[in-house]
Amino acid sequence: MTRRIAHVGVVFLVLYGLLFFRLEIIQVLNADTLQSHPQNTREITLVFDEPRGFIRTADGEIIAQTVAVSGRQGRLRQYPYGPLYSHVAGFISAENGGSGLERTQNQFLGGEDLGVRLQDNRDLFIDRSRTGQLELSIRHDIQLITRAAMAGQVGAAVVLNPTTGSVLGLWSAPQFDPNHLSSHDLIAVTSDYQALSSDPNQPLLNRAEFQSYDIGSLFTIVTAAAAIEEDLRDFVVPPIERVTSIEGSHAIVHDGGPCGGDLQSLLLADCSPGWATIGTTIGRGKLNDVSQRLGITGTSPVRLEGSPKGALQTGSLNSSASYAAVGEGLKVTPLQVAHLFATIANGGSRMQPHAVSRVLSYDNKVLEEFAPNALRQSLSKETAAELRQLLADNVASGTAQSLSINGTSVGGMVATKLSDKHGWAVTIAPVTLPELVVAVLLEDDSFNDQQIDEANVAAVARRITEAVLRLPSFKVGGS
């Protein structure tokens, strides 16, 4: 019997040993992965009623702050502009975690970051509550412009400074009021949160950064880049109306009859069968190579600096070169589109998009400055210049004429995906010395006519571009 009892003892020793290792995996080996998991709201919930720094725009408007209130908690997080910055600042809540910068920059705002906590040698010995204040690159006036231009529409708009990668405006609609989620009235917060998260329009979703849409014919600019690199500038596609791929289920058709010509005429006429022909000539490998360099496909899609990298939705090119060349089935976020055109505008050099420019101490000393971060030279300067010329021609006499602005030369593209009920418009302005890239995406179930809908989307992008360029204080490129 003693031997049998020893068996039982050994079994339990092994069982507890397994538990020991499992615990070690969770708490030690995998801890970092779990800590930075996008669904992990533990950290931010813990600091809910702690002292917390404010967030302000580049032009000095406070968009999130913690104020003293009476009551048990004593502190309340407020968002003076309500829904205007709901997808930029995000929210912080006692039970539902947080989103946006409140979530991703928590270590600075809550003072968890050592640099924020210890601003002075003496701080090593005194545990004072220190917080970091965020200064954004986003400008209040530009944010107001995007809201006005997007009024009532579902979709997203991103305004980028192509030379630094700074985000100047970021809009996603529908939006929500973060004040309702940061309230101390937990019952109301719960019901509000449930209503928001079960809303079919997904107001909690930041479409600009985290929602992917079919890129549509915007992708042809990438095909053009590949064609230029392959030295196919003078390659002339014979007039063609439809391309039927062998394995494809449907043909690539151009509505206005046969089209063809060189790269310029293909882009100006939005000639998808022509691009498909170019794609077959270049081959899928080359297309994939260029789009990976530009950050459109590949393992890590572009996010704002510091955004969670988990739950990646990576797009991949269609397996057939002709479909790939017209962007069939490739999904990208509005931020990725803005980033793509910003790379072209910036002479082929990819700048990491970021919304936070500085972290300040409680007495406005600069604790941390986020310098422009060049990711890589994706295209040669010459290729980028040729692409800009194509885009300028496209606005001057091509399919994107509705983007043109008096007195400024603008480059851009417009595309709609009627089957998915969304449309894109992108501008680079001024195209000769780019200071601004605006990407707009609209979702609209009533989309059914390519020309009218493209004009609608283009109008939004044009309004934003025009208004931003006319801002008296707008000077980014030179300064």
Next chain:
Amino acid sequence: MARQRVVELTLLLLAAFITVVTVAIAAVDERVALSWRVAPYLFGLMVLWAVTHLALRRWASSSNGLLFPITALLQGLGFAFIVRIDPELADNHFAWSLAATCSFLLALRGLRDLSWLREVRPYVGIAGALLLLVPGAIATGPVRLDSSSTIDLGLISIAPQQLGNLFLITFFAAWLSRYRSRNTAEHLGQVQRLDGDPSRFLPLVGGWLLTSVIIIFHSDMSSAFVTFIIFVSMWWIAAGRIRDLAAFLTAIAGSVAVAASSIAETKSIFAAWIDPWANPELGDASIRSSFALAGGGLTGTGPGGGSADWMSGATDLFAFVPLAEELGFIGGAAILLSYLLLVGVGLRLAIAARTEFDTILATGIAIFFAGQAWASIAAVVRFLPPMGLSLPFVALNGSLLVTCNIALALLLKISEAAPNVSERTQLLPQIALEPQGDQ
């Protein structure tokens, strides 16, 4: 004579020290609303320990001195974390601790001779089966992973399944020891006859039926697991054969497979186990546990620094999470070691026990502690499907605390009755000089 009691007192003081320090550290944290109001409850808990210690000195002075301090430490840590999470629960915890200590004293004093349990085994067996099966049939709520199936009696709610398990342990022990004394091959040297004897399948079929009923009809995987692991261990040490064991495990696996493929509740629990992200309503608790555990890291956030308010069931079913989060992997491993020590001491007592009944009973009780604790922690770390099991001695689960204290009293009685092997072999001259206890 009182050597074991000296060991016990020393370790108890250590356990009391750790408890007070943990409560004090948690109270310093500004996020914790801990006030002086809990001090009387803390003091009350210590008084209960002192009473238990004195009772052991008087009624079971040569019983093992390690068991009680280990359980006291676990109970003290449980108290520290429960009041740190919600100070309002202090009186609830104290009321149950009082009830548990009373049951302990009753069991210690009332059961003068354990062999009496053997005579009443049919009643104990029936009572155990009823306690185990009836509540599951009555409790008809939706599946919730942050509470066990309980019977609500207004002011208090009780979960008698674990008491049922303890009764069944006693019954199994009595049945198996009788079976052995009649039948075992060791005893009779008649291997041939026994292999053809169908009666050896009786306990297996019984155990399988009982476990299957709980799995399939109550879809209560947790109590099923505890019942199963206790039964297998006891049967193995008393009459186990490797071929029968294989057959039994296959049959149990079959029941689990039937439940997992055809019962909606069990299906959703298994789905939440395999992919908690896709099943947020059942998987949320285990996702949050792993986030909280990861947040604790190697050394923990310190008592009071964790995220227990953000977890559900942090005082009962997920009681291990705040402990391991705030005390870190080191603290969590220490808790695991405490349970391992508890089962180790229990099994050593089983080996040293005076009669076969005592041996089997001690094994059953040791496995009851260790199996319940193991399954509870294993479910929290997603090693097993999420199921409602409380951590013995730690969790705020009054019925379980009472049951565990009765089981502890039985184990101490067994050690009291056992001849003290180590002292007899190592200290022969002392044996000659001083009589062993009052047995």
